[in-house]
Amino acid sequence: xxxxxxxxxxxxxxxxxxxxxxxxxxxxxxxxxxxxxxxxxxxxxxxxxxxxxxxxxxxxxxxxxxxxxxxxxxxxxxxxxxxxxxxxxxxxxxxxxxxxxxxxxxxxxxxxxxxxxxxxxxxxxxxxxxxxxxxxxxxxxxxxxxxxxxxxxxxxxxxxxxxxxxxx
Numbered sequence: 159x160x161x162x163x164x165x166x167x168x169x170x171x172x173x174x175x176x177x178x179x180x181x182x183x184x185x186x187x188x189x190x191x192x193x194x195x196x197x198x199x200x201x202x203x204x205x206x207x208x209x210x211x212x213x214x215x216x217x218x219x220x221x222x223x224x225x226x227x228x229x230x231x232x233x234x235x236x237x238x239x240x241x242x243x244x245x246x247x248x249x250x251x252x253x254x255x256x257x258x259x260x261x262x263x264x265x266x267x268x269x270x271x272x273x274x275x276x277x278x279x280x281x282x283x284x285x286x287x288x289x290x291x292x293x294x295x296x297x298x299x300x301x302x303x304x305x306x307x308x309x310x311x312x313x314x315x316x317x318x319x320x321x322x323x324x325x326x
Contacts, residue, residue, distance in 0.1 A: 161193040167262040167313070168269045172304065175255065175276035175321055180246040182206070184260040187239055194233035198240075200226040203258035206244040213240035225263065254285055257317040259310070268313030271297075273304030279326075282306060282319045289315035 170185040201224060202208055208226055211219040217231040242260050259270055276282050284292065290310035298307050308317060
């Protein structure tokens with residue numbers, strides 16, 4: 159039988175609430191063993207626009223239905239980092255914001271470290287958590303302006319964050 163690739167994905171998610179948009183940057187750390195791949199399929203969460211996909215060796219990326227197809231310039235075997243930037247434009251501040259993973263189709267195992275923050279004048283609070291748990295924000299690697307932190311050991315997590323405008 160032919161060798162099938164074994165893909166293990168770990169994500170570092172940075173979510174940021176701004177005045178006019180809800181932004182999520184998913185830094186995917188991929189480890190491909192057994193056999194290499196020349197392309198990948200990702201499943202971004204519904205309701206998000208794919209703004210940009212970056213990484214060494216990415217020749218082309220293209221949304222197709224509810225999936226995102228990546229074509230690689232050369233065979234991927236070993237470790238690789240891919241960054242997917244997602245956006246939701248906002249005309250007014252919604253009471254709740256949903257954050258979900260970018261799934262790697264065919265991955266044997268997925269995990270994530272999630273951080274969320276907001277610009278001054280806006281506040282985020284945890285409304286509900288599914289498939290993840292809250293951790294100290296100091297446990298996040300490469301922490302920037304995140305004020306909330308979570309860890310997910312599976313790929314099927316979902317966060318609902320309550321957003322509110324602070325009084326001046």
